[in-house]
Amino acid sequence: MILTSVAIAAALLVFTWLGLRARATDGGLDDYVTARNSQGSRALGLSFLASGMGGWILFAPPEVGALVGPVALAGYAIGAALPFLVFAACGPAIRRHLPEGRSIGEFADACYGPRMRRWVALISVFYMLCFLTAELTAVGAITALLTDLDGNIAVLGVALATLTYTAWGGLRASLATDRWQALLLIALIALVAAVALPQLPDRPATAMASAPLGDALAVALTLVIAVTAANLFHQGYWQRLWAASSDRALGRGAVLGGITTVLVVALVGGLGIAAAASGADLGSPPIPFFAMLGQAPGWLSLAALVLALTLVASSVDTLQNGLASLAVTEKRGLSLSGARWLTVGLMVPVVIVALQGYSVLRLFLIADLLCATVVVPVLLGLWSRMTIEAAVWGAVAGLIGAILPGWIDTGSAMRGLHAASFPGGVPTLAPFLGSLLASAGISVAVSLLRPRTTTA
Secondary structure, eight states: OHHHHHHHHHHHHHHHHHHHHTOOTTOOHHHHHHOTTOBOHHHHHHHHHHHHOOGGGGTHHHHHHHHTOHHHHHHHHHHHHHHHHHHHHHHHHHHHHOTTOOSHHHHHHHHHOHHHHHHHHHHHHHHHHHHHHHHHHHHHHHHHHHSSSOHHHHHHHHHHHHHHHHHHHHHHHHHHHHHHHHHHHHHHHHHHHHHHGGGSOSSOOSSOOOOOHHHHHHHHHHHHHHHHHHHTTOHHHHHHHHHBSSHHHHHHHHHHHHHHHHHHHHHHHHHHHHHHHTTOOOTTTTOHHHHGGGGSOHHHHHHHHHHHHHHHHHHHHHHHHHHHHHHHHHSTTOOHHHHHHHHHHHHHHHHHHHHHTOOOHHHHHHHHHHHHHHHHHHHGGGSTTOOHHHHHHHHHHHHHHHHHHHHHHHSOHHHHHHHTTOGGGOOOHHHHHHHHHHHHHHHHHHHHHSOOOSOO
16 A cells, blocks of 8 residues: 555656646746647647546446447547547637637637637536546546555545646646656556556457447447547647647647547557457456456556556646636636636535546536537638528537437437436437537528628
8 A cells, every 4th residue: 555655646746746847937827828839749749649538548448349349449549539630620720710819718709709609618618527527536446446545545636736737837737747648658558458468368258249330330420429529629629729839730739649549549448358358357347457457467556557647637637727728718807826726716626526436427428418519510610601690500409409319219308308318327329410410400501591791
């Protein structure tokens, strides 16, 4: 237990030191939330990778790979990386459209006005709070699973360490730690794979669990839509759009982040497939990544714990600063000191909920679906014919489209609404596909029928 405590403390102290070193001494509020025009392509690529990764990759991709198969895992990997490729394609145009921008809310405001900005900002905050709570909950669960240490110690440790350097150093602190965390997580995943795989039982499973191709494709498409739509509302990614030193750096960095994300998610998910194929006991509920450690040397569990801390810290610091950035956008006149205290204040309820160890999967899925209802209308703001009216009707259609499949299936609007809230925390394709198609179709149709006559 002493060795575990020392390892946790050492990792968090190193992250804190790296973050505090990166603070710009003469930076103002804008630098605090955007680090504007300061990052090259390599730094951005590593930051996109580290920010997008989290404790979730030790649970979800291995389980999807082990229980549904490689097709669904491919959907997960593509979904995790696709937002970066969207930023590579659309980011330069967004930077030109809003050169002094700070957030997705400001982009929505510039395209459609304050009402759409508030709705988009609300969805973004809801999604990021769910993400933040899930990450801290995950690190507590992983610590309790791998060690005899109370998981709440890890929750508090990660929250305090990341809060120390993000509240003080802002986005630059997050970017600085991301570079090292990205390299560390790649090294640790490779280490775990190299040591644990040869230790798996040398007996093939009698029947490796794998869904039929049609079902696997449905799961893959669900994951692509859900993960992509949600991550496009991740304010931490939008901050990096303006932190790029140039359009070229943004494009290259986003592509680098996307490629490395696909490789990392595929590798971790592949470990789940290997564990299932070996016939190892995956546990109940199944946790293939951690079940794989059962036959490995004891010290590997400590390496896996440091990996989990790295993954969680890299996503938590991004989310903390992303929330502060959105707050600065929504509350005009907020000072640098106020932004720091707001960052601290937002973490209090998150930590309280995380310490309870609740499952936040259902809230996460609802947040993902809300993002899917409006993501197309928001991005269509770059289209010259897009109008405020079209965006509003598109967002409304997205909400209806999410409920409509269940409504048609059951004959009841309330049951359709219930189905779209994912009872049991199981993601299904129909609400996501319905919201995406409806919002896109109505937005385009209204824009073509009633084109823009004045500049928004």
